[in-house]
Amino acid sequence: MSENIKTVKNATCTFCGCVCDDMILTVDMDEKRIIKAKNACVLGRAWFSQHTIEDAPAAMIDGQPVSVDEAIEEAAQTLMNARFPITYGLSDTTCEAQRQAVAITDFIKGTIDTTTSVCHGPSGLAFQGIGESTMTLGEVKNRADLVIYWGGNPAESHPRHFTKFTVTAKGMFTPNGKKDRTVVLFDVRRTASTPVADIFVQLKPGKDFEVLWALRALVKGRTIDASIEEETGVSLETLKDLVERMKNCRYGVFFFGMGLTMTRGRHFNSGALLALTTDLNEFTHFVAKPARGHGNVTGADNVLSWQTGYPFGVNFSRGFPRFNPGEFTTVDTLSRGEADAALIIASDPASNFPKAAIDHLRSIPVITLDPKETLTTKLAHVAFRTATYGINTGGTVYRMDDVPISLRPAFESPFPSDEEILTSLKARVHELVLAGKNQQSALKTSTSLNA
Amino acid sequence: MTTSLRIVNGKLYDPTNDIDGESRDICIENGKIVDSVDTDAKKIDAQGMVIMPGGVDIHCHIAGPKVNLARKLQPEDHRLDPHPGSALMRSGTGGIVPSTFTTGYRYATLGYTTAMEAAVTPIGARHALEELHDTPVIDKGFYVLLGNNIFLQKLLQQGRTEEFKQAVAWWINATKAYAVKLVNPGGDEPWKGKRNSNVANIDEKSTETDLSPRDIIDAFIGAVNELGLPHPPHLHSNNLGHSGNVSTTMETMRTAADRRLHMAHIQFHSYGGELGKNPVSAAQEIAEYINSHPNITCDVGQVMFGKSTIMTADAPLAYMLRGISKNKWVNADTECESGCGILPFSYQENIYVHALQWAIGLELFLLSQDPWRIILSTDHPNGGSFMSYPKLIRLLMDKEFRKQEIKSVNQKAINKTILQDLDREYSLNEIAIITRAGPAKALNLKHKGHLGVGADADITVYDEHEDKELMFSAPRYVIKSGKLIIEDHEFKQDHIGRLLHTSPDYDETIIESIRPFFEKYYSIEFDNYAVNDSYLHDHEVIPGIN
Numbered sequence A: 001m002s003e004n005i006k007t008v009k010n011a012t013c014t015f016c017g018c019v020c021d022d023m024i025l026t027v028d029m030d031e032k033r034i035i036k037a038k039n040a041c042v043l044g045r046a047w048f049s050q051h052t053i054e055d056a057p058a059a060m061i062d063g064q065p066v067s068v069d070e071a072i073e074e075a076a077q078t079l080m081n082a083r084f085p086i087t088y089g090l091s092d093t094t095c096e097a098q099r100q101a102v103a104i105t106d107f108i109k110g111t112i113d114t115t116t117s118v119c120h121g122p123s124g125l126a127f128q129g130i131g132e133s134t135m136t137l138g139e140v141k142n143r144a145d146l147v148i149y150w151g152g153n154p155a156e157s158h159p160r161h162f163t164k165f166t167v168t169a170k171g172m173f174t175p176n177g178k179k180d181r182t183v184v185l186f187d188v189r190r191t192a193s194t195p196v197a198d199i200f201v202q203l204k205p206g207k208d209f210e211v212l213w214a215l216r217a218l219v220k221g222r223t224i225d226a227s228i229e230e231e232t233g234v235s236l237e238t239l240k241d242l243v244e245r246m247k248n249c250r251y252g253v254f255f256f257g258m259g260l261t262m263t264r265g266r267h268f269n270s271g272a273l274l275a276l277t278t279d280l281n282e283f284t285h286f287v288a289k290p291a292r293g294h295g296n297v298t299g300a301d302n303v304l305s306w307q308t309g310y311p312f313g314v315n316f317s318r319g320f321p322r323f324n325p326g327e328f329t330t331v332d333t334l335s336r337g338e339a340d341a342a343l344i345i346a347s348d349p350a351s352n353f354p355k356a357a358i359d360h361l362r363s364i365p366v367i368t369l370d371p372k373e374t375l376t377t378k379l380a381h382v383a384f385r386t387a388t389y390g391i392n393t394g395g396t397v398y399r400m401d402d403v404p405i406s407l408r409p410a411f412e413s414p415f416p417s418d419e420e421i422l423t424s425l426k427a428r429v430h431e432l433v434l435a436g437k438n439q440q441s442a443l444k445t446s447t448s449l450n451a
Numbered sequence B: 001m002t003t004s005l006r007i008v009n010g011k012l013y014d015p016t017n018d019i020d021g022e023s024r025d026i027c028i029e030n031g032k033i034v035d036s037v038d039t040d041a042k043k044i045d046a047q048g049m050v051i052m053p054g055g056v057d058i059h060c061h062i063a064g065p066k067v068n069l070a071r072k073l074q075p076e077d078h079r080l081d082p083h084p085g086s087a088l089m090r091s092g093t094g095g096i097v098p099s100t101f102t103t104g105y106r107y108a109t110l111g112y113t114t115a116m117e118a119a120v121t122p123i124g125a126r127h128a129l130e131e132l133h134d135t136p137v138i139d140k141g142f143y144v145l146l147g148n149n150i151f152l153q154k155l156l157q158q159g160r161t162e163e164f165k166q167a168v169a170w171w172i173n174a175t176k177a178y179a180v181k182l183v184n185p186g187g188d189e190p191w192k193g194k195r196n197s198n199v200a201n202i203d204e205k206s207t208e209t210d211l212s213p214r215d216i217i218d219a220f221i222g223a224v225n226e227l228g229l230p231h232p233p234h235l236h237s238n239n240l241g242h243s244g245n246v247s248t249t250m251e252t253m254r255t256a257a258d259r260r261l262h263m264a265h266i267q268f269h270s271y272g273g274e275l276g277k278n279p280v281s282a283a284q285e286i287a288e289y290i291n292s293h294p295n296i297t298c299d300v301g302q303v304m305f306g307k308s309t310i311m312t313a314d315a316p317l318a319y320m321l322r323g324i325s326k327n328k329w330v331n332a333d334t335e336c337e338s339g340c341g342i343l344p345f346s347y348q349e350n351i352y353v354h355a356l357q358w359a360i361g362l363e364l365f366l367l368s369q370d371p372w373r374i375i376l377s378t379d380h381p382n383g384g385s386f387m388s389y390p391k392l393i394r395l396l397m398d399k400e401f402r403k404q405e406i407k408s409v410n411q412k413a414i415n416k417t418i419l420q421d422l423d424r425e426y427s428l429n430e431i432a433i434i435t436r437a438g439p440a441k442a443l444n445l446k447h448k449g450h451l452g453v454g455a456d457a458d459i460t461v462y463d464e465h466e467d468k469e470l471m472f473s474a475p476r477y478v479i480k481s482g483k484l485i486i487e488d489h490e491f492k493q494d495h496i497g498r499l500l501h502t503s504p505d506y507d508e509t510i511i512e513s514i515r516p517f518f519e520k521y522y523s524i525e526f527d528n529y530a531v532n533d534s535y536l537h538d539h540e541v542i543p544g545i546n
Helices: A042-050 A068-081 A095-107 A121-130 A135-145 A161-166 A206-221 A228-232 A236-246 A265-280 A295-307 A330-335 A355-365 A416-448 B063-071 B075-079 B100-109 B122-133 B150-157 B161-175 B190-194 B213-227 B248-255 B283-291 B315-325 B352-367 B384-395 B401-409 B428-442 B468-473 B510-521
Strands: A006-009 A022-027 A035-040 A059-060 A085-090 A111-114 A131-135 A145-150 A182-187 A201-204 A251-256 A287-292 A340-345 A366-372 A382-386 A396-398 A404-406 B005-008 B010-012 B019-023 B026-029 B032-034 B042-045 B049-053 B055-058 B110-118 B139-145 B181-183 B234-236 B259-262 B296-299 B306-312 B331-334 B341-345 B459-463 B477-480 B483-487 B499-501 B540-541
Touching: A006 A236, A006 B075, A022 A161, A022 B010, A035 A042, A035 A059, A059 A068, A068 A340, A068 A366, A068 A382, A068 A416, A068 B055, A085 A095, A085 A330, A095 A295, A095 A340, A095 A396, A095 A416, A111 A295, A111 A330, A121 A131, A121 B063, A131 A135, A131 A265, A135 B315, A135 B510, A145 A236, A161 A251, A182 A236, A182 B010, A201 A236, A206 A228, A206 A236, A206 A265, A228 A236, A251 A265, A265 A287, A265 B477, A287 B190, A295 A396, A295 B063, A295 B100, A295 B122, A330 B401, A340 A404, A355 B459, A404 B428, B005 B352, B010 B428, B019 B049, B019 B428, B026 B283, B042 B352, B049 B150, B049 B428, B055 B213, B055 B384, B055 B428, B063 B110, B063 B306, B063 B331, B063 B341, B100 B110, B100 B483, B110 B122, B110 B181, B110 B384, B122 B139, B122 B161, B122 B190, B122 B499, B139 B161, B139 B499, B150 B161, B150 B510, B161 B213, B161 B510, B181 B213, B190 B315, B213 B248, B248 B259, B248 B283, B283 B296, B296 B428, B306 B315, B315 B331, B315 B341, B341 B352, B384 B401, B459 B468
Parallel strands: A085 A111, A085 A340, A131 A287, A131 B331, A145 A182, A145 A251, A182 A201, A251 A287, A340 A366, A366 A382, B005 B042, B010 B049, B055 B110, B110 B139, B139 B181, B181 B234, B234 B259, B259 B296, B499 B540
Antiparallel strands: A006 A022, A022 A035, A059 A382, A396 A404, B005 B026, B010 B019, B026 B032, B049 B459, B306 B341, B331 B341, B459 B477, B477 B483
């Protein structure tokens, strides 16, 4: 450890969707690494300690080190020469970088998609169909007396969710923390989160929709047959008891995870939960919130929505945004072999996409921006090594509840930020677009002269 | 590209400088209107054309958390109205809640060059600023929601009025806002904490704070006027949309006595009749009060038939309307600060209430005796899109057209109004007031809304046409900050526009009063709350009036 130690207060951890902004980071400025992250959870501590500066070239083409400028030129030419370029990732970078990425995709008439399409995409679709009664996390801390988790394991995925916002947190109308609340957990198995719950409801796998629909029916005063237990694993007694608790609480909240959105039923499941939330507002105040994973996936949804009108899966090939999940989402454009170039930002699809998608990714020129070497950067034609957001760069991230937070960088990286690379790339692409337009009009003029 | 420009031979409508249709040259240099320019400056011949300052929208919802939720909510609406990009401009989608780029470009195509987002939560200010940065051509700002702020109410409850004033000033600075917005003051707590109920009476005391809506409104009018903010409190008063709310509206205006107050979308607050029954028009009573009280300004919030989206910090209102329309519905609670409701909606000619709302808006315009204090708005997108402004202008300027339109709406509703008896037609000069000079004055934007030397060179040139809807739909030239954005109806260049905000002085010790409350009840760190200057793109601090 060197003598050159700096403390950064109120720093933000961008590892998960909680986006905790109360980090106190102790930074060794000579060694360029974070040696302590006070207030961080186990995931956050790993996030901070593992993002050191590695000795690597800032840019590579086909595995050979090149200057950043050369790499920008090659990336711009690659995208301009493609007929079906796709942009993907974006959930682990700043909104400032995301805004540039959408601009690039707009200019090249490409297709842009985020990791939302493989996590809470179904919740996005359900939102479009049903709407959503929702809140910022501080409202849960201050008011919620009934907290229900469905299909998630926050103890391991969002370790500070319970203490900071939902269970033990003390607030304005919940001065005694956990004593003022009832916590319910719906899942198909016991997990590390189960011990927190006052009531654990274990349902059969793939029966989320049926349980939610039965709850809706009971809320509306309909009769449900006792055979529901055989079907779903949850007794009618339990459901009736839960419905009474839901209708009689003062401020109720659902948090739902990928255990709901990525099992059989998908957006029908999310939709059923959102519809149940709406129904309950006839009796009391009730809200719901998808527990988003990546640090700024919520920002990506927001940026795409304000720039294009749609949250993910957006195609510009006709010169304006079109939305069609299943057609313009990345797993699909790759698996069907449509994309002929890919700009992958802060994401590693080669490690987690279906085989057909990865096979196609290997066969097309790929441009990557990532602070680390990944399976995707290894197969990239152009690979940029970038600074880590929140550790080396400022910028904005949106917490899972849409609250925007400014980042406080801990130490400087020798690598440029995603925003810097994308801003340069956008400028170059725009130049090429304008030149192409001029060429076209020159062509037109000469044709008319010939005529 | 900023150029020197000279516009010649056009008919000027510049009410601030008492120019009513006279032919004058306008010279432009470095983004401002100047006395003269070099003879080799680019010349625009505006023979047969009407020249006005760029339009100023004093009340619309175009950026920030709730607007983006409403955008995300309606892919089916975007799909019908794509907005293609070009090598110079970004693409986007339109519909009732357009994407940010499309919003900016479409305002420009109407000749509007300034627009104010009327309701942003403090914690959502960064979001609004990011979207406004992506809203091109126009200058823009936003009003920050403080009317249901729990900390501010605690100060009032404890009688700490001086600290209250300082805290209001701090919040304006911390969010880079232009004005203070109050929405259904006192209504959030019953909504969030008392099973979705609401406050019904302006003098009903809260059991938590012992404050009534009137107490809160009175305190804000006092603080904002003492601080001398450029714009007075921008108030969405209680009981919006309810039959018989005229008494609340009158009492609210009386609370101001002779102090400055802006009443937002007053049409929605001008209903007689009994609660729970069909409303009738109370436009005459409201118009009479406003006519005789020069301290009051208002925007109308005209209802236009067709698609709308209810988006409001008045969450109980959106829920009430959801009970009628059963459409998809969004509620969004913001900790310690605000509520929010969103609902896709449509106004239909044959429905009594909708036709009545439409007629009341027109009555208010036509009964007003001082165009400077009644401002054209549709509360976009609540009463309808800003894209319907040209049609609204025609309704005001063309009584034959109006009569024709009246025939096609619910006649029972029309009979509850005096609209058929009103023969007034707005002149071009009056239109220039209610869409330009008036809002600029109400906002205290001294460099906007007029064409005098020193004004911002935000200028619209229209072809003169009998059909005023056509005329105001498609200006031939639009100049923003001296840049020729639209020339011969064609977009020539992009422009980012400026963020307008204000920055009242405050006593910094107030921060230490806010901090302990914040640390206890908010979910982010206090030191991460205030917005720093990196969120300002090109910007301008508008001074107060003191």
